[in-house]
Amino acid sequence: MRLSPDTAGRLPSDISRFSYERDHQQGGIVHFGIGAFHRAHQAWYTDLAMDTGDKDWAITGVSLRSPSVAAQMNPQQGLFTVTERSAKGSRTRLMGAVREVLVAGTGSAALSSLLAAGETRIVSFTVTEKGYCRAPNGSLDLDLAAQGSFYPVLAEAMDVRRESGVQGFTLLSCDNLAQNGQQLHRLMSEYLTARAKHLLPWFEAECRCPSSMVDRIVPATTAEDRSALAAQLGMDDEAAVFTEAFTQWVIEDDFAAGRPAWDRVGAQLVADVEPYETAKLRMLNGSHSALAYLGLERGHVFVHQAIADAEVRTLVERLMREEAAPTVSAGPEQDLERYASSLMERFANPALNHRLEQIAMDGSQKIPQRWLDTLAEQARRGRSCPAILTALAAWLRHVRQHQRSADDPLVPELRRLWQQYGSRDIAQRVFGSGGLLASAWQPSQEDLAFLMTDLSRP
Template identity: 80%
Template sequence: MRLTPATAGALPPEISHFSYERDKQSAGIVHFGIGAFHRAHQAWYTDHTMDAGDRDWAIVGVSLRSAGVARQMNPQEGLFTVNERTELGLASRLVGAVRKVLVAETDGAALSELLAAPETRIVSLTVTEKGYCRAPDGTLDLDLAAQGSFYPWLVAAMEARRDKVAPGFTVLSCDNLAQNGRQLHRLISEYLRARADHLLPWFEAECRCPSSMVDRIVPATTEEDRSALAAHLGMKDEAAVFTEAFSQWVIEDDFANGRPAWERVGAQLVRDVEPYETAKLRMLNGSHSAIAYLGLERGHIFVHQAITDPELRPLIDRLMREEAAPTVNAGPEQDLGRYASSLMERFANPALNHRLEQIAMDGSQKIPQRWLETLAAQARRGNSCPSILTAMAAWLRHMQQRDHVADDPRAPEMKRLWQEHGAKEIVQRTFGQSGLLASAWHPTPADLSFLTAALTPG
């Protein structure tokens, strides 16, 4: 038996679930990139919000390329469970916020109609860092943006809404980008200038792109997870997600046409997201990437294994407390020392089974905001960051061995740099002023010496 609206009544009584009538909720949100993270985070918050009485915020998910999530969710009419793993066991909730999943390549007409509908008030995104189609200098790569990204869909919807004199919408980034709202606004503006500049005034007047910070560890669901869950639920849930008990969502309160009352269920609506975002990117995400590359080298599979490694744990603790935290301009309610301690506890949760390979993917898209900004901030103070540099050496070795674009879109370029220049020049070719990942951080002679030694066999 598979989870559907018809079978949901047979779930065990300990499974919590929504109380609103799903069929009476209109869709107020269209979400691009409806993977496991969105289901365990934004959809979970929205489900709780509708349950608290703020209705008509149902979500229609969009997959830009793969039909895999649609095959998981549509036979279940959007139902799925969020399963929190703790050392005490599994706590499951049936989530009803998602109505269905559209696949852009095959459901284009329905998607266009939905995006143009006045009832659609928010378009949200979890498309990963590479989904924003940025060139190495941070500007929009128009060729990439025109090939299966969300930009053409947004622009077509803007045109339709303007012509129908319909209100604008909010475009809400929920990805790990520094100042993600500002970046998204700039990138959409660049696309409009190149392809539909007549819409720029309407976009500026009618739409908003608030920044947000999202935090919840959501490992990829395995077949073993689904099988064990089927025994727990008494039925199959092909769209199930597994996560930790902790979750955080900080959102800039700047919306074009209304929003769910997410603050009723624990989200933080604030004027300035930056302190929370910077802490998360540099302390949590920066540590995660370091754990991934160093842990893989030492033969570990999961985060909880790597963080208990006596060689790695003190290095990660130093990275958070001594290298990343001092670069964060903390808000009045932020205790960065307590935050670091909570992160170490979360990483050590043995129930999550968060794979290092999952975190290690797309490193070239992640480490600029996770490591390079910390390095640049500390360099301005005359300080070095040996923990980050140690992790960076592990990433460079990782890229020497990988050449699959699925693992990292810049893997072929990195492979070529290794073949042409070797350990003596790879650092400058990658991070120098005109390097592949050029940034505000320029390696000092001491940094170059440290990294070259770490990359030289023997």
Template identity: 65%
Template structure:
């Protein structure tokens, strides 16, 4: 039996479920990119807000790439389960906040009508960096945007709202693009100035594009996961999501037409998202990358194995608590030491099986924000960063490519740099004035001496953390 409103009474009593009348609610949110992360995050928060008494914030999802999610959710009337896994077991909840999914395809007119509906107040997005159609300099790539993107759909919907005399929408990004709200506002403005310039003043005056920071680990659901869940709860859920107990959502307090009371169910509504975003990049993501490259060298496959390694854990703790945290101007009430402790607890969760090789992908695109910014800030203050430099050496050995295939857009160039420059010149070839990886940090002479010592072999991490 498949999950649906009619089969809810067949669930085992231990499965939590929504308590509001879905049929009495209208759609208030149109979400683009309704994958597993959205279902475990924004839709999950919205379900909690509806369960706490909010009304008329149901979600219609727009599936941009395939019909798969529509085929999973629509036969279930939008219902799905979220299962939180930890070392202490699992708990499952049925989420009711998604009304339906519109599949990918030629859907400009129906999506525009949905955006122009009087009840719609928020258009939200989980589209990854590629979906923003940015060119190398950060401006809008019109060739990509005009060939099929969120901008075309939004422009038609916003035009209909304006012509009908309705107010604007909140355009809420829910992904990992840095300063995603500011970026979306700029790119949408560029699109409108070319395609509908008369709409630009209305967009600027009536719409809002808040920045948000999202965080939750959501591994891909496997067939084995679905089979196991079915045997546990008694019903088949084709749209099941597996995740960790932790979740974080920090949103800039900038809305055009109201919002759900997400802050009453765990989200943070703040004046400035930047300190939280910086902490995530430099502490969480920085530690993740260190675990990936050092863990792979130690023969580990998963994050929980790497953080449990007594040679690696001291480095990761120093990276977060001493090196990264010292570069962050914390917001009021933002406790970075407590944040580091929560990250270590999450990393140690054995139930998620978060693969190191996935985190190791595209390192040349990630480490400028995750490591190089911290190195630059600490270097300017005269402080050394042995934990990050040790991790950087592990990444350099990784991209040499003589142990495993390197999944990186600069894989060929990095292997060529190793072949040409070897250990003596690799750090300048990669990070120097004309290096392959751009960023705010250039290695100092002390950095070069440290790398020359650590680079040839992994050695003992703890040795690298002792002062000379």
């Protein structure tokens, strides 16, 4: 038996569930990238908001590439469960906020119609860093943007809305990009400038791109997870997600046509997201990437195993507290020392089984905002960051050792640089002036010597 509206009534009484009438909720949100993180985070908040009486914010998910999520969710008419795990136990809730999942390509006509409709007031994104189709210098790569990204279909929908007098929508990035709203606005503007320049004035006047910071650790669901849950539920949930109890969502309160009452259920609506966003990118995400590459190199599989390794833990604590935290201009209610302590506790949660390989994916797209921005800020202060440099060396070794399997769009170019320059000059060619990942951080001779020494060791 599989979870569906027809079988949901047979769920055990200890499974919490929504109380609103799903059939009476109109759609209000289209979400690109409806993976496990979205279901455990934005959909979770939206479900709780609708449970307080908020109406007409049901979500239609969009998968840009794989039909697998549609195959998980559509037979269940969008129903799924979220299980929060901690050392003290777990709790499971049935979620009803998602209506259906469209697959770009096969569902392109329905998607275009939905995006053009006035009922769609928010278009949100968890497409990962590489989903924004940025070139290494941060500008929009128009060739990539034309290959199955969200830009063309959004531009088409904007044109229809403009012609028919429908108001604009909010484009809400929920990905780990510094100033993600501003970046999305800039990249969308670059696309329109190149492909539909007549839409730029309408986009500027009618649409909004608020920044947001999202925080919840959501490991990939395994077959073992689903099997254990099926025994608990008495039925299969192919769309189930598993996460930690902690969750945070900080959103710039700037919307074109309203928003769900996310603030009623724990989200923070603020004027400036930057302090929260910077702390998360540099302290949490930066530490996560360090754990991934250092941990994998030492034979660990999960985050909680890597953080229990004394040598790795020492480096991560130094990265978080001594290198990243001092570069964050904390907001009025932010306690960075307490935040660092909570992160260490969350990393050590043995119930999550968060795989290091999952975090290690797409490193070239992640480390600029997770590590290079910190390096640049500390360099301006005349300080070095040995923990981040050690992690950078581990990433470069990871790319070299996993050239065929590393999931990263720049692997072909990184492979070429490794073959051509070797450990002596690879760092300069990747991070130096004119390098593949050149940024505001220009490595000093001492930095390059540190990296060369680390990369040369067996």
